[in-house]
Amino acid sequence: MYIKEYSRRYHLVVLCILIYFALLISRLFFIQFFNSHYLSSLAAKQHSLFIELPAQRGIIFDARMRPLAINIAADSLYALPREIKDKEKVINQLLPILNTNYEFLKDRLYRNKSFIWLARKLTPQQVEQIRALKIKGLGFLRENKRAYPNGYLASHIIGFVGIDNQGLEGLELFYEHYLKGSAGWASFLKDARQNRLNIGQPMFPPKNGLDIVLTIDEVIQYIAERELEKAFRQSNAKGASVIVMDPYTGRILALANRPSFDLNYAFLASRDAIRNRAICDLFEPGSVFKIVTASAALEEKKVMEEDKFFCENGSYRLANHTLSDHKPHGWLTFKEVIEQSSNIGVTKIAQMLGPEVVYRYARLFGFGKNLGIDLPGEADGLIKETKFWSKTSIAAIPMGQEVGVTALQLATAIAAIANGGYLMKPYIVKRIQDRQQGIIKENRPLVIRRVISVDTAERMKILLRGVVENGTGKLAKLTEFSAAGKTGTAQKLEADGTYSHRKFVASFVGFAPCEEPLITIAVVIDEPHPYYFGGVVASPVFKNIAEDVLRYLRVKPLEEEISRLDEAKRTN
Numbered sequence: 012m013y014i015k016e017y018s019r020r021y022h023l024v025v026l027c028i029l030i031y032f033a034l035l036i037s038r039l040f041f042i043q044f045f046n047s048h049y050l051s052s053l054a055a056k057q058h059s060l061f062i063e064l065p066a067q068r069g070i071i072f073d074a075r076m077r078p079l080a081i082n083i084a085a086d087s088l089y090a091l092p093r094e095i096k097d098k099e100k101v102i103n104q105l106l107p108i109l110n111t112n113y114e115f116l117k118d119r120l121y122r123n124k125s126f127i128w129l130a131r132k133l134t135p136q137q138v139e140q141i142r143a144l145k146i147k148g149l150g151f152l153r154e155n156k157r158a159y160p161n162g163y164l165a166s167h168i169i170g171f172v173g174i175d176n177q178g179l180e181g182l183e184l185f186y187e188h189y190l191k192g193s194a195g196w197a198s199f200l201k202d203a204r205q206n207r208l209n210i211g212q213p214m215f216p217p218k219n220g221l222d223i224v225l226t227i228d229e230v231i232q233y234i235a236e237r238e239l240e241k242a243f244r245q246s247n248a249k250g251a252s253v254i255v256m257d258p259y260t261g262r263i264l265a266l267a268n269r270p271s272f273d274l275n276y277a278f279l280a281s282r283d284a285i286r287n288r289a290i291c292d293l294f295e296p297g298s299v300f301k302i303v304t305a306s307a308a309l310e311e312k313k314v315m316e317e318d319k320f321f322c323e324n325g326s327y328r329l330a331n332h333t334l335s336d337h338k339p340h341g342w343l344t345f346k347e348v349i350e351q352s353s354n355i356g357v358t359k360i361a362q363m364l365g366p367e368v369v370y371r372y373a374r375l376f377g378f379g380k381n382l383g384i385d386l387p388g389e390a391d392g393l394i395k396e397t398k399f400w401s402k403t404s405i406a407a408i409p410m411g412q413e414v415g416v417t418a419l420q421l422a423t424a425i426a427a428i429a430n431g432g433y434l435m436k437p438y439i440v441k442r443i444q445d446r447q448q449g450i451i452k453e454n455r456p457l458v459i460r461r462v463i464s465v466d467t468a469e470r471m472k473i474l475l476r477g478v479v480e481n482g483t484g485k486l487a488k489l490t491e492f493s494a495a496g497k498t499g500t501a502q503k504l505e506a507d508g509t510y511s512h513r514k515f516v517a518s519f520v521g522f523a524p525c526e527e528p529l530i531t532i533a534v535v536i537d538e539p540h541p542y543y544f545g546g547v548v549a550s551p552v553f554k555n556i557a558e559d560v561l562r563y564l565r566v567k568p569l570e571e572e573i574s575r576l577d578e579a580k581r582t583n
Contacts, residue, residue, distance in 0.1 A: 066192030067155050068176050069220035071169060071183075073229040074264075074441060078160060080169050080183070080274075085132040085156035088141060092120050092127060094148035101146055105129070108140045131174050132156045157183075159274035165232050167268050167287040168225070168386070168439060171277040180277070180285060182223065182440070185387050189443050189451075192220035221451055224441045226262035231255055231560050235265035238555045239534075243269040246517075246539035246548050252289040252418040253552065255560065258426035258522060258531045260456040261435030263384075264560075291388040293415035294516045294535070297501030297545070298352045298483075300373075300411030302424065302520075305349050305474060307372035308360050310467045316346045316474070320356045327355040330402035334358060337500075349474045350482030352498060354410045361409035366397040369409055375462045376424040377434050378416055382459070384437045392416050411501055422533035425496070425520040428471045429528035432463040476525050487521055487550035489558050496521020496553060498545035503538070514538050519549035523557045529564060532556055 071080035088109075095101055102116045109116075109130050119127055130137075132154060141149065157172045170181020177191065178184035195217035235253050243251045248269070255265040268288045272280035286292070308314045325339030336353050348356030361369050373379065379394040393415030395404070407413045419437060427434045436457040443452040463471070475495035478484045483498040499518035502510040517536040522528040534549040534556075542548055 064195035064217045065154055065176065066194050066217035067219040068157060068172070068192065069190040069222045071190075072222065072224045073227050073232070074225060075228060076224065077229045079165060079225070079227075079229070081158050081160065082155040083158045084153055086135075086138045086151040087128065087132055087154050088130040088138075089150055089152060090120060090127050090129050091148045091150070092122055092124055095120060095146070101149075104144055104146065105141070108137055109133075161229070162273045162275060163271050164229070164236060165227060165265075165267070166271050166274050166277075167285075167289070168227060168266055169274060170387075171274050181287070181386065182225075185385055186223055186440065186443070190220040190223065193218045219446075221443050221445055223443055226257075226264065226439055226441050227266070228264050230563055232265040232267065234559045234563070235556050236267045236271075238552050238559075239267050239269055240271075241555075242534075242536060242548065242552045246536055246542065248536050248540075249538035250288055250292070251537060252292070252533075252535045253556065254289055254418055254422040254533045255556065256422050256426055256437065256531045256533075258429035258435070258528050261423070261426070261437045262441070262456075263437055263439045264530065266439070287386065287388055288537075289418040289535075290384060290386055291390050291417070292537075293390055293392060293417060294537070295414060295501045295503070296411040296416045296421060296518060297499035297516065298354075298411055299421060299497045299499030299518050299520050299545070300414060300416070301349065301352065301357050301409065302428065302471070302475070302497050303373050303376055303378075304357050304361050304364070304369060304409040305345075306376075306428065306463050306467060306471055307364055307368055308345070309470050310372070310463045311364060311368060313363050314345045314360060316344065316470070318345045319343065320345065320348055320353075320359050322348070322353050322355045325355070327358065329358065329406050332403045332406070334406050346474055346477060349497075350477045352478075352483045354406075357409050358406040361405055366400055366405055369405070370394065370397050372462075373408070373414070375434070375460065376427060377420050377459070378414065378424070382419060382423055382437055384419060385440050385454070389419070390415075390417055392420055411499060418533050418535045421518065421520045421535070422531055425522060425533065426531040427462045428468050428475070429495075429522035429531050430468075431465045432461055432468040434459040434462050472525055475521070479521070483544075483546040484519065484521070484550050486546060487519060487553045487557075489523060489554060489561075491558070492523050492561055493525040494521055494523040494554075494557060495525045496550075498550060500543060500545045513540075515543040517543055517545040517548040519545050519553045521553050521557075523561060530557065530560055 067082050070078055073079055098120045102113060102120060105116060106113060119129055138151060155176065157176055159169065168181055170183035171179055172183050173179050178187035235255050239251050239253045251269040253267050256263055266289050270284045272284040319342050322336060322340035322343050324341055325336045327334040334355055336355055340351060340353050343351060343353055343356055373394050379392050381389045381391045404413055423434060423437055436459050438454045440454055442450050444450045472495055475497055476493060478497055479487050479494050484496050487494055487496055497520055501516045503514040503516060505511045517539050518534060520533045522531040532553050534552045536548050539548045
């Protein structure tokens with residue numbers, strides 16, 4: 012009996028041992044064949060450190076190779092949380108230096124990770140203070156930080172980047188693909204105490220981004236911004252824009268807006284300051300739009316310069332609306348209608364042309380569709396098809412109401428008159444280049460279409476010169492050079508859809524010199540007060556910019572212009 016009981020116990024013990032060994036073998040089999048990848052990767056994480064090597068972002072230059080956006084070295088703070096013993100002490104030591112909050116640091120340091128960022132792109136003073144603490148588990152990595160040497164200058168053109176150097180606005184965003192480059196990586200071995208071993212490991216170097224050369228000239232940009240800032244402050248305006256363009260190529264020489272912001276502190280700027288008003292804000296242009304009707308009338312051979320129009324002594328009934336001029340006129344020649352900016356005279360000319368012709372020329376001049384500039388956010392503009400016109404649209408649209416335009420569209424429209432009748436595609440990047448391989452891509456002047464004939468363009472130049480010399484744009488007259496242009500004063504719409512008697516948009520578009528224009532300029536001032544007429548508020552901005560830019564370009568006085576330009580053309 013005793014022997015049998017002993018035998019059963021013996022077999023039970025043996026069975027348990029066999030089951031235990033079977034379980035061990037099964038576990039080992041599972042680990043070897045099903046869980047080996049996870050464990051090996053865990054071991055690799057404990058004994059290796061993988062670091063991404065960021066690419067150096069491409070530099071942005073102006074047309075004369077002066078840097079507008081560069082890279083500077085900056086130290087970023089990282090932590091190895093598993094190596095930090097007294098995390099609370101470390102948090103309290105870092106708080107006053109990093110100017111962050113307790114919860115953020117606690118969240119980062121208490122993570123079960125081998126590597127984590129604590130702060131990016133610190134100042135030299137912060138780095139020095141942290142190094143002095145000699146905290147084990149903290150370290151620094153050198154990164155590239157985007158910097159803008161000129162601060163506010165050309166801020167709406169250049170744009171800015173985020174903490175990881177990704178483009179967020181302007182050219183930094185539009186040309187992100189070319190500027191950003193591609194990151195590399197490096198791997199380092201660590202011993203059991205997490206010290207780095209000086210043993211060669213794989214490394215893939217980063218590929219730096221491409222450089223961009225703009226059509227913008229830093230000096231012309233400064234002149235434009237200086238004069239715009241002056242007008243913005245003196246007129247107590249809500250906003251303002253200016254564009255300086257080469258009429259023959261479409262190259263943007265300067266583009267500025269107010270309010271503005273410092274690119275180095277873009278994170279502090281409001282959305283209103285960041286917005287590129289010159290290309291994305293729509294407004295009713297007012298009388299500057301009369302260049303469309305005037306050009307159409309000449310091109311369609313409906314009028315001659317000395318044809319007379321009765322301007323109804325300042326009051327003209329059309330459908331259920333009474334149209335007025337800013338001051339009463341009787342009989343005016345076509346030339347005088349444009350010079351004096353008579354609403355009634357232009358309306359009568361538009362009635363001669365008919366809605367279809369007015370609409371067609373507005374579209375030919377580039378209104379109602381974006382022009383394809385290489386900047387983000389360009390608006391299409393707005394001009395209604397004739398089937399949606401009301402009975403009063405034939406008066407409203409020719410004088411710049413019921414139309415939405417951008418400052419860029421006005422600049423290209425006046426350039427079409429200045430250059431002999433061609434609508435040019437505006438562009439702001441001259442070329443994209445690699446520091447080793449040279450030019451990768453180059454933008455060249457592109458004609459969108461012919462708008463008017465050379466003859467019409469020459470006659471319009473004379474008419475618009477008369478605006479400056481005899482009409483509403485006298486304050487745009489230059490001292491050394493001839494100039495031509497058109498003033499505009501537009502009432503803004505109130506919330507209830509009626510035209511305001513307190514809010515206006517003042518504008519001036521023009522070119523200089525008249526004979527062979529080198530620059531076209533569009534100036535738009537939003538809600539200036541107490542003075543709000545385009546001829547008073549915007550014309551002087553044109554004058555000041557044009558005079559300084561022409562001097563900078565070393566243009567000789569009128570009698571030498573044509574011969575100098577002819578020689579330049581032959582050389583090119």
